[in-house]
Amino acid sequence: MPFINERLEANRESIEKNRAASGPVRASRFRFEPDVVMSRLRENIVGQDEALTAMESMLVRVKADIGEENRPLAVHLFLGPTGVGKTETVRLIAEAIHGNRDGLCRIDMNTLAQEHYAAALTGAPPGYVGSKEGHSLFDLDKVQGSFSKPGIVLFDEIEKASKEVVRTLLNVLDTGRLVFPSGNREIDFRNTLIFMTSNAGALDAEEHEQRYQKGWRRWLGLSPGDSESVRDVALRRHFDPEFLNRIDQILTFNSLTDNWLEALLDIELAGLNRRLGKKQAELSLSTKLRVELCRGYDARYGAREMLRAFRQRLEPAVAKALLVHSDCQRFEADVQNGSVTVHQYVE
Ligand SMILES: Nc1ncnc2c1ncn2[C@@H]1O[C@H](COP(=O)(O)OP(=O)(O)OP(=O)(O)O)[C@@H](O)[C@H]1O
Ligand SMILES: [Mg+2]
Known part of the structure; x- marks a missing residue:
C-alpha cells in the first residue's frame, strides 16, 4: 500500500519538523541509529576496521546534524584494490538506513569517461542531439533523501571521470548543489552522503608493500617506508589538489589476505x-x-x-x-x- 505508507511517512515528518522547530529536547531529525548501521557493517564486512571506524564517526556526526549548511552531509573517497568491500560498505549503509540495498544512486564514472557524456550528469543543454533536455542520470529521490533520512550517492571509479565531469563534481562538493545548464533546475545534495570509489593508487601501494616484503629494508629490520605517501603521490597523479581538498576523508581499504x-x-x-x-x-x-x-x-x-x-x-x-x-x-x-x-x- 504505497499510498498509505507515503501518508504515514509524511505525517511522521511533519510531526518531527514541528518538534524540531519548537521543543527544547535535542532530538535529531534523522531517523537512523548509528549503532544499528554499524552492527550491520561489522557483521558483514571483514578486514576493514579502520574504514568502519571512520564510518561510525561519520554517521554520528551526520546524526548530530551539525555540519555546514551549504555542503553535502559527508564526502568520502574509498581507495583500494578490486573486490575488497568498497561498494559493499555503501550498499550496507543504504540497506541499514533505507531498508534496501538499492536505496542509493550509483553513478558509474566509467560510462561517463568521454567528455560529452558530462551532459548526462546535468541533462543536455537545449538542442543537444541524442538526449532529452533536463534528463539526468541522478535518481532525485535517492539523492535528496527525505527530512528524516539522508540521500546516498555513490560515484564508482571516479578516476575514470573526465576533467569536465570532475569540474561539475567540484561544484557539488563546494555548494551542495548541481545546477542544470538550462539554469532552471537544480539537484540539491545538502542532505546527501557522497561516496566515491577508486582503484587509483591501490596498485602502487601494493607494489610498494611487495617490494618491501622481498627487499633489503625488511631484512635489516627497517620500516616499510611510507606507503601512505606512495598512495598520495598516485592520488595527485589522478586528481587535482582542489578536488582532493574538498573530500572529508580519504580511506584506504586493505586487500583481503x-x-x-x-x-x-x-x-x-x-x-x-x-x-x-x-x-x-x-x-x-x-x-x-x-x-x-x-x-x-x-x-x-x-x-x-x-x-x-x-x-x-x-x-x-x-x-x-x-x-x-x-x-x-x-x-x-x-x-x-x-x-x-x-x-x-x-x-
Ligand atoms: N571486506 C569484505 N567483507 C565482506 N565481504 C566482502 C568484502 N570485500 C568484498 N566482499 C564481497 O565481495 C563482493 C565484491 O565486493 P565489492 O563490490 O565491495 O568490491 P569493491 O571493493 O567495490 O571492488 P571494485 O573496485 O572492483 O568495485 C561484495 O559483494 C561482498 O559480498
Ligand atoms: Mg566497487
Whole structure:
C-alpha cells in the first residue's frame, strides 16, 4: 500500500519538523541509529576496521546534524584494490538506513569517461542531439533523501571521470548543489552522503608493500617506508589538489589476505541460510568443501572469485537437493571428485 505508507511517512515528518522547530529536547531529525548501521557493517564486512571506524564517526556526526549548511552531509573517497568491500560498505549503509540495498544512486564514472557524456550528469543543454533536455542520470529521490533520512550517492571509479565531469563534481562538493545548464533546475545534495570509489593508487601501494616484503629494508629490520605517501603521490597523479581538498576523508581499504576467507565464506553461508530459512531448511558445509571453495583465491582479485564459486557450484546443488528432498530440513554440502554434492545431514 504505497499510498498509505507515503501518508504515514509524511505525517511522521511533519510531526518531527514541528518538534524540531519548537521543543527544547535535542532530538535529531534523522531517523537512523548509528549503532544499528554499524552492527550491520561489522557483521558483514571483514578486514576493514579502520574504514568502519571512520564510518561510525561519520554517521554520528551526520546524526548530530551539525555540519555546514551549504555542503553535502559527508564526502568520502574509498581507495583500494578490486573486490575488497568498497561498494559493499555503501550498499550496507543504504540497506541499514533505507531498508534496501538499492536505496542509493550509483553513478558509474566509467560510462561517463568521454567528455560529452558530462551532459548526462546535468541533462543536455537545449538542442543537444541524442538526449532529452533536463534528463539526468541522478535518481532525485535517492539523492535528496527525505527530512528524516539522508540521500546516498555513490560515484564508482571516479578516476575514470573526465576533467569536465570532475569540474561539475567540484561544484557539488563546494555548494551542495548541481545546477542544470538550462539554469532552471537544480539537484540539491545538502542532505546527501557522497561516496566515491577508486582503484587509483591501490596498485602502487601494493607494489610498494611487495617490494618491501622481498627487499633489503625488511631484512635489516627497517620500516616499510611510507606507503601512505606512495598512495598520495598516485592520488595527485589522478586528481587535482582542489578536488582532493574538498573530500572529508580519504580511506584506504586493505586487500583481503587468506586469513579472511573463512569469514567471507561464513558471511555468504549466513546469507544463504537466511534465504533457506524461509523454506524451513538449513545448510552446513563439510570441511573439505570449505577448503575447496577457498582454494584458488587470489588476493589480487579480491573476494569476487570465491563468491562466484559459491554461487555457481554450491547453490545449484542446494537447489536440486531442496526439490528432491522436500521433507528434509537439515542439509550438508560436500565435495566429491571435484563436484559439489548436497545430502541430508546426519549427526
Ligand atoms: N571486506 C569484505 N567483507 C565482506 N565481504 C566482502 C568484502 N570485500 C568484498 N566482499 C564481497 O565481495 C563482493 C565484491 O565486493 P565489492 O563490490 O565491495 O568490491 P569493491 O571493493 O567495490 O571492488 P571494485 O573496485 O572492483 O568495485 C561484495 O559483494 C561482498 O559480498
Ligand atoms: Mg566497487
